[in-house]
Every structure is written in structure tokens, then in C-alpha cells.
Amino acid sequence: MNTFTYYPGCTLRTKAKDLDTYARSSAEALGITLTEPENWQCCGGAYTTAKDEIATKLSAVRTLNSAKEAGQPLVTVCSACHNVIKQTNYDISNDEEMASKVNNYLKLDEAYNGETTVYHYLEMLRDVVGFDNLKKQVVKPFKGKKIGAYYGCLLLRPSKALAMDDPENPTIMEDFIKAIGGTPVIYAQRNECCGGYITMEDKAQAQKRSSRVMESAQEQGADMIITACPLCLYNLKKNSGSDLPVYYFTELLAEALGLKEDNNEQ
């Protein structure tokens, strides 16, 4: 059966509960069992690329190893968790020195060398459920809704590690939008950065970045934006100055599957 180890991450427990609860209810409706590892740790939010950083990579390795021990693929939802875990898995598979240092430190029963397959929830929909199959299970299609997919940076780059889609002309979120009955809107800034954590110390820069994204989507006639990232959602909603609605893609998924209270009146 389709059973995955599911890694929610820190923000899905707190400010991004919608991203989490709709991911869980939708997976269940689609016949996928998500099991959460015990005692998981925060991924750290950003991958430290430096080769002489080991401690900052360990929590991601623990998560990857818990999926390996369960004999399951790992699925993530938050873009940041996904990015950190995928980059860690890529480096531990390709950098023997890093793998050896990590394993010497962790002293696992069996060394971890990148064995776990990692899916982002969107990839699980595409590659395991199948968008055609998903489409058949939609009971409340987003008919006539023009939806702009916001990839941001974390889902796509660095593309050799993330390997989700074409990093410059991705289609996975647009295909998702089509599967739930909406009309995807392509806009120039869909894979450019929202400003991310710079909102902590330079609000003006976050405002500049996020407003550029929203203006770009608005110019192409989007009715709403979807994202997989809590920090993108925050920047696009709070820093952009735009009133274009922004939702987690899982919320639209749950709504299309008829799992949400009836408020499809955006």
C-alpha cells in the first residue's frame, strides 16, 4: 500500500496548521497513509551549503534515516523542509567526506548514505497518485478560477539536488491546478524569491520582492495565488501590499476533494 513517512516540520505545527491538516485529510481521501516519525526535529529552515558544516545537517539526516528504518519513502509539504532534506540527501549521496563525518557523529545502527526517496507532496500527487487520477476524484472543481502557482525558490533550486521539475519552466503546480479544475496563470515572477527571512531585518527588501511577485501575477489576471511555503505565504500576504488572496495548495486540494467547509466564494 501507499504508506509514507510524513515530515511536517516546525511551522506546520504552529502558524501553518492549514498546510498540515489539509495535507493529511487529502492524503487519506486519496488512499495514502502518512505516518509521522516520533521525536522528529526541526530541519533548520535553510540548508547550510558549507562543506565544513556538519552539526547543522544532522536533524535532516535523522529524518531521512527514520524513513529508511521504516522502509518507507519520505514526504514533505513545507518548501523549506523539502529543500533542506533534499539537499542533505543529495550531498550525503555524493560527498563521501560529508557522509563519513555525519555517520561518525550519529553512530546509527546502520550508516545512512542517501537511501531514502524523498517526495514533495506535489510530487507524490504527480508520481504516486497521478494528476489524471486526482482529477477523477475532484468533486468541487475550481471552474473558471484563474490560479497563479507560486513556486518561489525553495521547491526548484538548486535543481540538481531538488530535481522536481524544469527550474525555469516548471509545470507541476500548473498541472495540479488543472487537475483540481482551475485555470493556471503563468507569470514571470513565479520562480523568483519572495524575500524569505530578510523580512526579519529588512522589511523594505521583503516588501519590494513580494510586491514584485504579486504585481506580476496580477498583471496576468490571477484571481488567487497558491504556495507550499509558510514564509512565502507570509511575505505575499503581509509584505506585498496586495489584496490578491494567497492559499496553501493543500487547502485548495481539500476543497476540491470536498473535504472542506463550503466557502469556495473567494
Next chain:
Amino acid sequence: MNSNLKEQVLRSSGVNVLKCMRCGKCSGTCPSYDEMEYHPHQFVYMVEKGDIETLMKSESIYKCLTCFACVDRCPRSVEPAKVVEAVRLATIRQQGCNHLIADSIPEMLDEDLPQQAIVTAFRKYTK
């Protein structure tokens, strides 16, 4: 000047700065270009020249958003963001050089700010 700094940054980043052909595409695509005193292509060039301390003292090291646009779009796979990261680490690993301290967090909070922002900022700015 610490003569070992260049070696340290090269080793920490894993980047071969000699591959750069100075096309400037990294800086052209950088979302923080306007905010930076030194731009991604200058990081690569200045590391090659061994001018590390100037970069270490510049606010530019805190402006990188880790969006990996320069990494993915470099035609020579130089991966400038990894150089910026290594220089920033050379700075913040020094005693007393954390860029973000926990006591300053409460005034940055609002009711919607996701934990992800705080965690990520600490990872980027503090050791």
C-alpha cells in the same frame, strides 16, 4: 591579514573560483542586487584575489536570500551563493560576531510571522 582565509573560504565553499568567466549573470539575476555593496560576481572575484576581509566586514553577507538563483543560472557552475555562505560563516563563527541575537527577536515578531522565518534567520546569521 590572515593568510589562511582564502584557503578556508575555498575549502568551506567547495567552489572553484577560477571557473568564473565574469559574465555577471549571477549578479544580474540576484534579487538582492540593489541592497548589496558587493555583488555575487564580485564575491567570486574578490575571493580569487584573496580580498576576504573586505567581504567579511560588508553588510552584503547578510543580504543573500539563499534563493540559489545564481547557483542554478551560472553557465559555468561556479555556484556563487556557496562563496557568500562561506564568507558569512567566516565572520559569524568568530566570537561575539553573531549577526542576530535572541534578545532582539521579540520586537521583530508579529502574530503571523512563521517559525520558519526565525529558525532560518538564526541559521543564516548566528552561530
